Amino acid sequence: MMRRQIVRTPPWVAQAWTTGYTSSSSSPSLLFRPKHRRPLVRPQSGSEAAAWARRLSFSSSCTLSSSSSSSSSSSSSLSSLDQQQEQQQQQRDQQDEPTTAISTPTPLLAAPPPPAPSRFVPVPFSYRQEVELDIDTLTNLGMGLGRVTLSPEQGQQWQEYYYKIAQSSSRSNSNRPTKTRRHRNQKKNQPPNVMSLDWNHQENEEEAEALEDDNNFDVATAFAQDDDDKDDDLEQTKIQSSSSSSSSSSWVILVPSVIRGERVRVRIFRNYRNYSEADLVQVLRSSSSSSRVEPKCSLAGLCGGCQLQHMTIDLQRYWKTRHVQDALRQFQLIEEEKEDRKGGDSAQQDQDAAAVVVQPCLGTDQIYEYRSKLTPHYQEPAKSRRGTRNHPANHETDTTTTTTRMIAAIGFQKQTSREIVDVSYCPIATPAVNQAYQALRQELLSSELPPGKRGATLLLRQANLHPNDDDNSTNNTYVETDSRKYITTTVRGLNFTYKAGNFFQNNYHVLPLMVDHVVTQSTAVRNGAGDDDDAAAAGKTMTHLVDCYCGSGLFALSCATHFERVVGIEINDAAIAEAKANALANQLHHKCEFLSASAESIFSVICNFPRDSTAVVLDPPRKGCSHAFLQQLMAFAPARIVYMSCNPMTQARDAAILIQTKEYKISSVQPFDLFPQTRHIECLMVLDRQ
Numbered sequence: 001m002m003r004r005q006i007v008r009t010p011p012w013v014a015q016a017w018t019t020g021y022t023s024s025s026s027s028p029s030l031l032f033r034p035k036h037r038r039p040l041v042r043p044q045s046g047s048e049a050a051a052w053a054r055r056l057s058f059s060s061s062c063t064l065s066s067s068s069s070s071s072s073s074s075s076s077s078l079s080s081l082d083q084q085q086e087q088q089q090q091q092r093d094q095q096d097e098p099t100t101a102i103s104t105p106t107p108l109l110a111a112p113p114p115p116a117p118s119r120f121v122p123v124p125f126s127y128r129q130e131v132e133l134d135i136d137t138l139t140n141l142g143m144g145l146g147r148v149t150l151s152p153e154q155g156q157q158w159q160e161y162y163y164k165i166a167q168s169s170s171r172s173n174s175n176r177p178t179k180t181r182r183h184r185n186q187k188k189n190q191p192p193n194v195m196s197l198d199w200n201h202q203e204n205e206e207e208a209e210a211l212e213d214d215n216n217f218d219v220a221t222a223f224a225q226d227d228d229d230k231d232d233d234l235e236q237t238k239i240q241s242s243s244s245s246s247s248s249s250s251w252v253i254l255v256p257s258v259i260r261g262e263r264v265r266v267r268i269f270r271n272y273r274n275y276s277e278a279d280l281v282q283v284l285r286s287s288s289s290s291s292r293v294e295p296k297c298s299l300a301g302l303c304g305g306c307q308l309q310h311m312t313i314d315l316q317r318y319w320k321t322r323h324v325q326d327a328l329r330q331f332q333l334i335e336e337e338k339e340d341r342k343g344g345d346s347a348q349q350d351q352d353a354a355a356v357v358v359q360p361c362l363g364t365d366q367i368y369e370y371r372s373k374l375t376p377h378y379q380e381p382a383k384s385r386r387g388t389r390n391h392p393a394n395h396e397t398d399t400t401t402t403t404t405r406m407i408a409a410i411g412f413q414k415q416t417s418r419e420i421v422d423v424s425y426c427p428i429a430t431p432a433v434n435q436a437y438q439a440l441r442q443e444l445l446s447s448e449l450p451p452g453k454r455g456a457t458l459l460l461r462q463a464n465l466h467p468n469d470d471d472n473s474t475n476n477t478y479v480e481t482d483s484r485k486y487i488t489t490t491v492r493g494l495n496f497t498y499k500a501g502n503f504f505q506n507n508y509h510v511l512p513l514m515v516d517h518v519v520t521q522s523t524a525v526r527n528g529a530g531d532d533d534d535a536a537a538a539g540k541t542m543t544h545l546v547d548c549y550c551g552s553g554l555f556a557l558s559c560a561t562h563f564e565r566v567v568g569i570e571i572n573d574a575a576i577a578e579a580k581a582n583a584l585a586n587q588l589h590h591k592c593e594f595l596s597a598s599a600e601s602i603f604s605v606i607c608n609f610p611r612d613s614t615a616v617v618l619d620p621p622r623k624g625c626s627h628a629f630l631q632q633l634m635a636f637a638p639a640r641i642v643y644m645s646c647n648p649m650t651q652a653r654d655a656a657i658l659i660q661t662k663e664y665k666i667s668s669v670q671p672f673d674l675f676p677q678t679r680h681i682e683c684l685m686v687l688d689r690q
Contacts, residue, residue, distance in 0.1 A: 113127075113128060114127075114128070115127075116128075120270070120271070121161075121270075121271040121272070121273075122157075122161070122271070123154070123157045123158045123161045123162075123271060124150050124154040124155070124157060124158045124251060124271065124276075125154075125268040125271060125276055126268070127268070127269070128267050128268065128269065129267070129268045130265055130266065130267050130268075130281060131148055131253065131265070131266055131267075131268060131278065132148075132263065132264070132265050132266075132284065133146035133147065133148045133253055133255075133263070133264065133266065134146055134261075134262070134263050135255065135258045135259065135260050135261065135262045135263075135264060136260065137260055138258075138259075138260060138319055139254065140323040140326070140327075140648075140649075140679060140681075141307070141679055142256065142307025142308055142678075142679035143254040143255065143256055143307075144254065144255045144256070144257075144258030144259070144260070144262075144264075145252060145253075145254055145255075146252075146253050146255065146264075147250040147251060147252055147253070148250065148251050148253060149249055149250055149251075150249045150250075150251050155249055162273065251274075251275070251276065252274065252275035252276070253266065253268075253275065253276045253277070253278050254275065254276070254277050254278070255277075255278050255279075255280055256279075256280060256301055256307065256415055257280050257300070257301040257307075257310050258280060258283070258310075259286065259291055259292055259310070259311060259315070261286065261287035262283055262284075262285065262286045262287065263283075263284045263285040263286075264280055264281070264282065264283050264284060265281045265282045265284055266278035266279060266280055266281055267279045267281050269416065270416070277416065279416070280301065290312075291311060291312050291315045292310055292311070292312075293309075293310065293311065293312055294310075295309035295310055296309065296368060296427045297309060297426075297427050299421060299423060301415070302414060302415065302421055303411065303412050303414065303415070303421045303423060304412055304413045304414055304415040304421075305412045305423075305426070305428075305678070306428065306677040306678050307415070307677075307678055307679045308676075308677055308678065308679060309677045313363075313367050313673075313676060316673070316676065316677070317360065317361035317363060317673050318360075318361075320361045320671055320673060320679075320681045321358055321359075321360055321361045321671055323648060323681065324358050324361075324648045324669060324671045324681065324683055325358050327648040327649045327651070327652040328356060328358070328648075328652050328655075328669070330649070330652060331652045331653060331655070331656040332656070333356060333652060333655060333656060333659065333666065334356045334358070356666045356669060357668070357669070358669045358671070359668065359669065359670045359671070360671075361671040361672065361673050361681070362510075362513060362670060362671065362672050362673065363510060363672065363673030363674075363676060364509045364510055364513070366509040366676075367676040367677065368427050368428055368676070368677070369427070369428065369429065369430050369431060370428060370430065370507050370508075370509050370510075370676065371426075371428045371429045371430065371433070371506050371507065371675070372429075372430055372433065372461060372462040372463075372464075372506050372507070372508055373433070373459075373460065373461045373462070373506040374426060374429050374433050374437060374458075374459075374460045374461075375457050375458065375459055375460075376410050376411050376412060376423065376437065376441075376457070376458050376460075377410070377411070377412065377413070377420055377455065377456070377457050377458070378407050378408075378409065378410040378411075378420065378444065378455055378456060378458075379408075379409075379420055379454070379455035380405065380449060380453070380454045380455050381405060381406065381407070381408050381449075405448050405449040405451075406445075406448060406449070407444055407445055407447075407449055408420075408422075409421065409422035410422060410423070410441050410444060410445065410458070411423030411424075424438065424441065425437075425438070427677075428675075428676070428677055428678075429460075430462055432462050432477045432478070432479050433460050433461075433462050433479055435477075435479075436460050436479035436481065437458075437460050440458065440460070440481060458481070459480075459481055459482075459483050459500060459501060460479055460480075460481055461479065461480050461481075461487060461500045462477075462478065462479045462480075463478050463479075463480065463487035463488055463489055464489055464490055464508055480500040481500075482500065483499065483500050483501025484499060484500075484501065485499070485500055486498065486499055486500070487499075487500050489504065489508070491508075491511055491512060491515055491554065491558070492512055492515055492516070492558060494557055494558060494582075494586050495582070495585060495586060496552050496553070496554060496557075496578075496582050497552075497578065497581060497582060497585065498551075498552040498575075498578045498582075499574065499578070502551075502552065502572075502574065502575060502578070503551055503575075504551070504552060504554070505554075505674065506674075506675075507674050507675065510672055510673065510674050510682075511674075513672065514644070514672055514674070514682065514684070515554065515555070515558045517670060517684055518555050518558070518559070518617060518642055518644065518684065519558055519559050519562065521640075521642050521668070521684070521686045522542060522545060522559050522562070522563075522615045522617060522640070522642050523541065523542055523559070523562045523563075523615075524542075524640075525540070525541055526540050526541075526542075526639060526640070526688065540612060540613050540639070541613065542562075542563065542613055542614065542615045542639065542640065543563060543564045543565075543610065543613040543614070544563060544564060544565050544566075544567075544606075544609045544610065544613060544614040544615070545559050545560075545563045545565075545566045545567070545614070545615050545616075545617065546566075546567050546568075546569075546602060546606055546609070546614065546615070546616045546617065546638070547559075547566065547567070547568040547569070547617045547619075548568075548569055548599045548602060548616065548617065548618050548619075548620075548629075549569075549570060549599060549618065549619045549620050549621070550568030550569060550570045550575075550579060550594065550619075551570055551572075551575050551579070551619070552575055552578040552579050552582060553568055553578070553579030553582050553583060553592070553594065555617050555619065555644075556568040556579070556592055556594070556617075557579075557582060557583060557586060557588055557592060559617070560583075560588045560591045560592050561588075561591075563591070564591075565591065565593075565609075566591055566592045566593070567592075567593045567594075567595070567602070567605060567606060568592065568593070568594045568595070569594070569595045569596075569597055569598075569599060569601065569602045569605075570594070570595075570596065571596070571597065571598050571599070572596075573596045576594050576595065576596040579592075579594040580594050599620075599625070599626070599629045600626070600628050600629050600632055603632045603633075603635070603636050606636070607636075609638075611636060611637055611638055611639060612639050613639060614638045614639055614640075615638060615639065615640040615641075615642060616633065616638045616640070616641050616642070617642045617644070618641065618642070618643045618644065618645075619644045619645070620645065620650075621646075622646055622647040622650065623647075623650060624645070624647065624650030624651065624653060624654050625654050627657075630654060630657050630658065633658075634658065634661055634663070637663060637689060638689070639688070639689050640686065640687070640688050640689070641658070641664065641686070641687040641688075642684070642685075642686055643655070643684070643685045643686070643687065644682065644683070644684050644685075645682070645683055645685070646680065646681070646682055646683075648671075648681060648683045651683055651685060655685060655687065658687055659687075662690070663689055663690060664687040664688065664689055664690065665687065665688060665690055666685060666686070666687055667686040667687065667688045668684075668685070668686045669683065669684070669685050669686075670683070670684045670685075671683045671684075672684065
């Protein structure tokens, strides 16, 4: 009697059968397709398929049983094996299962969660942990701020984590050479310099040092007021947790796309030393449903360009006014407000108790399609930087090894990282800019990245006057993409020509309002306040104007007809050349003088200006004025300072320095909504000499 040959399935096939490897449904001739093995050929005829099915099922059971007791499986008789094989076939027949196809069972385990980033801080929350919290306020970055109470276990984990960091830092510092042996011995006996080890007593907690932030988070301008403890702010250089005894274990969480008063579910993606950042998962409860609107942009919340599209325009301007107030309050320039915060977003600020009145944020009805300049970015593909192909290729026919470097995305950075979001259309840009952007984008995406180029920033800038039109007719469709070419913009009847890459305001709808306010405040007649010196100067009009950081001469030329003499200064030589050309083109060169130097050098030129009738206009960059400039400004002591700024925090800082001398007081503060749907604010502050 001949023995029947037993066909054993390789272990990898048995493993695929038991653990659920993906079957190849698209290729009927393949049974399994593991990545590290050649495919197993499935028989095509009915009889062969039935035999293969019986053998595979039998061999899989043999393989599994051999892992538990290899000795018993090796000594089993052929008759018992035949009986077991026949029993299995009878069970298949009873269940009416086809023997010509073998289906792979579905995996029992769900897909594992994404791994945490290598530099993720695991305390007090794990990666992508979901938390529910109430939104208390908004920061001036457009982020919602809420607090949650940590459990004792979370507090202990946080304490142990940073205690280990402090110990390792102390050891590294102890290994550094010191001056004397006595000093080294004292240093060894000292306990590690760490924050308070009692989680419930953090009053003396050290200032948090921000960990490396991939999103380029602007902590320097982040602040917000707590409802219960006014001293707990997101200050200019740090974000502090609550330090009051009533809420000593509260933890700050920042969330985008939320409104104050909402209860939300969020997912943590980054922990810092004393606050966390999270993504919005769901709005559970809203106290102001009428204030939330559907964003026009499908990328709102993901793209970092707009932060406030989920709010009504009235609520956006309310918060922008509020942020200017908070900046002044941060430097004690206005009194603490007495606003009933329980009133929700419709509550108005209490202006009676404030020494300085901040006017409501001023804007226009053009809240979309207003931005005349876009600067989208693109980067070298990440895979090509690693030296591998980032574009799918036909491996059967392509035998080349050349790396294809195609641009993957063109757009703006994410809110939470520096990764580029692919943006095909921007709703806040003008239609002409969007049309030019789509044409340029299509051209770039269909071409390879030039060798050696790691990315670039594009420029699309619309001018409301074509530079080649002799009859000065407007042409709203002209968009320049070359930063070195000149374009012309008309503001209140004056033409300003400048390079497309140079600075100029990007909202032609709000810009005339800003210019009108600067002209009005610069030329206003001085009012006496009761002092002898001020009473003597009361009723005087401003006769001389100094425009520091003048750029292309926007404010200087706009005010020129109201003054006897105007001097502008700018450190950029190209901007000064543009300002002189603009003065000549507008026939104002006989009243205006422009100098190329630092702002501090202006005072040597205007030393003979009458200070009682001289107004100084300031429009510095976001970092504000330098300390040397402020010292010379106070020494010159002009009658009025008209300060325009895109950063209310540095503006309030500079104003506090001027007010400390007791020579100046704030006369008015007017915010402008120059960029609706975003967190950015322009603010005009007027300081009069007392």
